[in-house]
Amino acid sequence: xxxxxxxxxxxxxxxRKLHVEDVIYVSGTVITARDQAHRRAVQFHEEGKEIPVTFxxxxxxxxxxxxxxxxxxxxxxxxxxxxxxxxxxxxHKFIEYFRPRVIVGKGGMKEKTLEALSKYGAVYTIFxxxxxxxxxxxxxxxxxxxxxxxxxxxxxxxxEVEEFGPLIVTMDTHRESIHxxxxxxxxxxxxxxLSKL
Amino acid sequence: MTTLSRExxxxxxxxxxxxxxxxxxxxxxxxxxxxxxxxxxxxAKKILSSIIDNFTLSxxxxxxxxxxxxxxxxxxxxxxxxxLIRELESILQEATRKATKVVPIRPNAVDPLTGKNSGDNxxxxxxxxxxxxxxGDDLEITVLPKGGGSEYTSQLxxxxxxxxxxxxKEAVLKTIFEAGGKPCPPIIVGIGIGGGADIAMKLxxxxxxxxxxxxxxxxxxxxxxxxxxNELNSLGIGPMGLGGDTTVLGVNIEYAHRHPAxxxxxxxxxxxxxxxxxxxxxxxxxxxxxxxxxxxxxxxxLLGE
Ligand code: SF4
Numbered sequence: 001x002x003x004x005x006x007x008x009x010x011x012x013x014x015x016r017k018l019h020v021e022d023v024i025y026v027s028g029t030v031i032t033a034r035d036q037a038h039r040r041a042v043q044f045h046e047e048g049k050e051i052p053v054t055f056x057x058x059x060x061x062x063x064x065x066x067x068x069x070x071x072x073x074x075x076x077x078x079x080x081x082x083x084x085x086x087x088x089x090x091x092h093k094f095i096e097y098f099r100p101r102v103i104v105g106k107g108g109m110k111e112k113t114l115e116a117l118s119k120y121g122a123v124y125t126i127f128x129x130x131x132x133x134x135x136x137x138x139x140x141x142x143x144x145x146x147x148x149x150x151x152x153x154x155x156x157x158x159x160e161v162e163e164f165g166p167l168i169v170t171m172d173t174h175r176e177s178i179h180x181x182x183x184x185x186x187x188x189x190x191x192x193x194l195s196k197l
Numbered sequence: 198m199t200t201l202s203r204e205x206x207x208x209x210x211x212x213x214x215x216x217x218x219x220x221x222x223x224x225x226x227x228x229x230x231x232x233x234x235x236x237x238x239x240x241a242k243k244i245l246s247s248i249i250d251n252f253t254l255s256x257x258x259x260x261x262x263x264x265x266x267x268x269x270x271x272x273x274x275x276x277x278x279x280x281l282i283r284e285l286e287s288i289l290q291e292a293t294r295k296a297t298k299v300v301p302i303r304p305n306a307v308d309p310l311t312g313k314n315s316g317d318n319x320x321x322x323x324x325x326x327x328x329x330x331x332x333g334d335d336l337e338i339t340v341l342p343k344g345g346g347s348e349y350t351s352q353l354x355x356x357x358x359x360x361x362x363x364x365x366k367e368a369v370l371k372t373i374f375e376a377g378g379k380p381c382p383p384i385i386v387g388i389g390i391g392g393g394a395d396i397a398m399k400l401x402x403x404x405x406x407x408x409x410x411x412x413x414x415x416x417x418x419x420x421x422x423x424x425x426x427n428e429l430n431s432l433g434i435g436p437m438g439l440g441g442d443t444t445v446l447g448v449n450i451e452y453a454h455r456h457p458a459x460x461x462x463x464x465x466x467x468x469x470x471x472x473x474x475x476x477x478x479x480x481x482x483x484x485x486x487x488x489x490x491x492x493x494x495x496x497x498x499l500l501g502e
Binding site: 001021023066077078079080106107108126128129130131132133134135136137166168170178179181182185186187189190193194197 | 239240243244247248250251252254255258260261262263264265303344346363366367370371374377378379381428431432433434435436437438439440468469470
């Protein structure tokens, strides 16, 4: 386990150095996108249209934040991660088209994503669940919002963060996945314990 | 002698909700710190240390430790001569509504048919109130704001009575295995055994009210708690489901006699953000905080104070 502190834009070679169990902290630009933003972004790209934000080198956060508007400016009340598997069917295309370097979510992702991480140079990380106070502290400001017509949780929120983390690398560019390993070992453990009851 | 007014009680209970969502009870903090000391997996240790940073920060700054401030449940033990007993239900609703604005907490009460959020954490049967009417004139009250992620993985299992203790253990182990990283482990497991389907689930939740440092007074039950604690931790799910020695911080069991033909087991999963606050209130307005080591509930400040 090694700890890294990155500033966006993050270089592909830095990402390829990472291994599962490494911990990273990011300062710079984080952009949220969940189900609908993923679908629209991929569709736009395939129709040859531009999307209004740049993911390349930045952090893609699976998150539907709670936001507040006060005198025309937005602030984030809370921004915990949402379950990533809902994006599994489309994430490999998203990575290929937009090249985010770090994906943050919860619960882990599967084979197709793992393949795309390795091919295009990105990692999947977990922000531990329930750390609402820490997350709120590291989000410095809302830089902008796009696709607000999707509703506030589904919009693309562009956030400026400082030392956002700990982000735990659970899927790396070397095709390693902690989630796959844990699924296997916990089920073996369960069977062993049950057989001894 | 002064008597407690409605406004004072609403105010104290609102502060009680704020205390619960911003500051963990001492037993939970201690259990997380002990787990951190024991943990041998470096990733797990890192997660536990960030959980400690998070609850230290939330307590210091008076902000909710987790964005999901849960659904509010009240556990009421009220003396039948407590002066405000007739108004207590509406007082609890008012305190819940007020806390939504002045703590603030997230509105988490949704109509299951229309999907509409009431916006103030109240609604049909919500906040849920567990009533216990006892002799005397005091009020002892606990607020339990429980998050949705860890409620999601709770289960009722009907065990074949012939399987006995083994069947109970199997039910618990399978439930926690299936839950994996979803309820934000390390978790506390509240288990209700016996009674009926509804009673087992209710007892599972009531079991969560007992401090982690106290074992059940029945030695057989206490032994089952300890055995399950070790077995669940050897599943290796670990903090956030990424592996490690710490899957559970505690196992609390409650039980009731059962029908000969059924053995219900209610398994309630509670995330590390095991928030609750308990206050004892006398008719003349003396308020003691039983769950936390703070001398005065009015030292908890609300928004704008
Ligand atoms: S399970 Fe608990 S810690 Fe996790 S997000 Fe829900 S309330 Fe917060």
